Amino acid sequence: MSGNMIAALDGEFRAAMRLLASGVALVTTLDAAGAPCGIAMTAFMSLSMEPPSLLLAINRTASLLAPLEDNGRFAVNILAADQAAACQTFVTTAPGQRFGTLDWWMEDGLPLVESCVATILCRVEQTADFGSHRVVTGVVEKVTVGGGEPLVYVDGRYGRVSVDG
Numbered sequence: 001m002s003g004n005m006i007a008a009l010d011g012e013f014r015a016a017m018r019l020l021a022s023g024v025a026l027v028t029t030l031d032a033a034g035a036p037c038g039i040a041m042t043a044f045m046s047l048s049m050e051p052p053s054l055l056l057a058i059n060r061t062a063s064l065l066a067p068l069e070d071n072g073r074f075a076v077n078i079l080a081a082d083q084a085a086a087c088q089t090f091v092t093t094a095p096g097q098r099f100g101t102l103d104w105w106m107e108d109g110l111p112l113v114e115s116c117v118a119t120i121l122c123r124v125e126q127t128a129d130f131g132s133h134r135v136v137t138g139v140v141e142k143v144t145v146g147g148g149e150p151l152v153y154v155d156g157r158y159g160r161v162s163v164d165g
């Protein structure tokens, strides 16, 4: 395939994936010095119920990756619809200062974000590289469901779900 065709495919693929509405989570861990680390993520999905497990796709350049792998445990804090601004502030703040922008607490050795619709604590089971990303398989250790409306990210914007019926 020529370079131009790859570039065209790249654009079409991005355009297609922008239309995939996703939930948004702040995925968090604690680094070796005891500092909380985290990034916003849409690339997470449930994997299996036996055992309960999920997948993350983390860019290998992301500040979260090394501490997450060193720690071996992480939390998926699924955000509520009214946390769009908090998410964007978190994303646009330098890694070392992110946790100064929101309410969080420590539980079971992990930094957890306040007022989420659900929080899933996991341990890292497997990792595999593909392209720019590392795919992390996490086995679920503990789940807390706060409930409420989830935050949605689609076409580069935050929103909320409108459910028919």
Ligand SMILES: Cc1cc2nc3c(=O)[nH]c(=O)nc-3n(C[C@H](O)[C@H](O)[C@H](O)COP(=O)(O)O)c2cc1C
Pocket: 024, 038, 039, 040, 041, 042, 043, 044, 057, 058, 059, 060, 061, 062, 063, 064, 091, 095, 153
């Ligand atoms: C809505 C949204 C979803 C994102 N999803 C992912 C994701 O699934 N995986 C990922 O590696 N980065 C994702 N990012 C980018 C990270 O949140 C982060 O900005 C990036 O890794 C750079 O972080 P760093 O400065 O801590 O390295 C997403 C950003 C936004 C705003």
